[in-house]
Amino acid sequence: MGASLADQGGLDGEGTYMESGPAIFTGTVFALFGAALLAWVASRVPRREPVAAGVGRAASAALATLAALASLAVGVWCFTRL
Numbered sequence: 001m002g003a004s005l006a007d008q009g010g011l012d013g014e015g016t017y018m019e020s021g022p023a024i025f026t027g028t029v030f031a032l033f034g035a036a037l038l039a040w041v042a043s044r045v046p047r048r049e050p051v052a053a054g055v056g057r058a059a060s061a062a063l064a065t066l067a068a069l070a071s072l073a074v075g076v077w078c079f080t081r082l
Helices: 021-044 057-080
Strands: none
Touching: 021 057
16 A cells, blocks of 8 residues: 555654754744843843833833743754754
């Protein structure tokens, strides 16, 4: 009958895709975005400048920090999938 994906070269023996390029690209994008957002927050908060326009300083800094950490975590997760 038909060949399996492993026989066609789409999967390796462990059931994962052998193509790692998209994981590297995605991990890099998330890591760079998270690092840049964290640097933005870290540069704005000590000077008591707003992180986002029209939002309270504490709320915007907390939300932006959580988004930056989540983005960094997704980037690290992508790199562990290689």
